[in-house]
Amino acid sequence: MARPAQPISAQATYGSGLRKLTIAAAALMLLALTMVFFWVPNDADQGFLQKIFYIHVPLAIISLCGFVAGGVLAIFHLRTGDRRWDMRSYVAIHLSLVFAVGTLITGSIWARGSWGHWWVWSEPTLVSFLIVFLLYATYQPLRFAIEDPERQARYASVFAITCGAFVPLNFLAVRLSTQYLHPRVLGETSNLPWKFALTFYVSLLAMTVLFVALWKFEMTAKQTRAQVRTLRRLLTEDRSDFVPASGRSAAPRPDAPLTPAPTTPGSAGRVHPPAPAPALTRTSPR
């Protein structure tokens, strides 16, 4: 996993406003759940079961948007060569995967309740969502299989862009292939009572804010961890190991060139990754 060491000047980027955002996310989620359980009436058709819709659909929409956003952030990474964009893209895709698991579970529960089966193949939305999920489930294995951090970031961005474009096209192809069964809620808002619509949009907003807050949390955590590691390495004062460590050579500083020029191109990938490990083991006996 790429953990670019941040320069000290960029320290407060992700931590700022985190508390306000967290409070907003918690309040909105509370409001949305209150509306879902106590305010909006039961559906005439499906009764209480239909309320899972206010969780399931926002989860699905946000996770798909998160996948596409991961692709857009990856475009910025490839255009600028700034590794922080790769980190943003990684975190967006990672969180979207978590949301996608939630979508699949809530969708299965709903399908079991209303159609009588945990899984329905004739339903295009389910099938295309599963394909997208399976595709993005390979994102992390791909990253872990590449040792050179700089190349890992680049390849992961290529993957994120390709798959970001795949998401809408896949939905088109699968939808063409089967008849509709899934309730089309957003397409027919005209016959949706306003109480249902309002609750749905509040839930969607709450889920969006929750996603952004979680994204900022993970970014802050990764940044802090990188800084702690940098500081710990500085404290050990082991300069000989400190200089060639992989995180430093491709540090995402805007002023520094992306690829370290003096190293030989072929050996860069194999020499760098083991470097941090001896630094830790050698300093501990001292």
Add this chain to the structure above:
Amino acid sequence: MSAPTPAAPPAPGQTTTPGQPLSGPAAAAVTAPPGILATVGALLRKELRVELRTLESVPGMSLFAVTTFVVFHFALNQSSVDGDLASGILWVTLLFAAMLGVNRLFVADAEQGGFDGFLLAPVDRSALFLAKAAALLIYLLVLEVVAVPAFALLLLLPPLHQALPDLLLVLLLADIGIAVIGTLIAAMTVRTRARDLLGPLLALPLLVPVIIGGARATSPLFALTHAGGSPARWLGTLGLYDLVFGLIAYAVFDFLLEE
């Protein structure tokens, strides 16, 4: 001016380097780098020559396809198939056989310095993508020349000739999609630790729309009562897929080559 010459020494063990075929035109016009078409042509000739000399992809893919038909015969316990089942068997077999070719596509370049030789040459990097995709497309077409008659001989109940004109179009459209995505994924996974595992793992979900389009367009062609041609919407889906992913792969492929 000295550009084509350093391409030869770094890979002495190779039968042909990407740089070598360029020395002819490059020697004639020393200052101007070769155009993209000349580069693609040279790279494609090198690809096909390597394949003809080593015979490591296409015969294996074809044999795999024929063997898979036999496996399907025993697994399904049916001596002949038609309609949806026939279409599904053909497409699953072709897709998995294509995965074998995808896994092999860049291995020689990664292991024997072909990438380094190519990067040293003063040519457009997209040329490598176009040449590799064209080579994979040719492999797939040769595979189908073997696999489709074998399928008709071993398993298919309706006569092949009633399906043939439409089937060729569907195969071509699907092959372009498989070649484009396969080349991109092969370049992405060739220098990873578990490339044989990651290649199919990444490529199969990406190719699901191709399988949907190919299988749905083929199943009316294999129906017992010949219902008519392939529905236009499936051909449209395949064409749209080829176009979108062709452009995307062409745009992002350069980033897989930098060192």
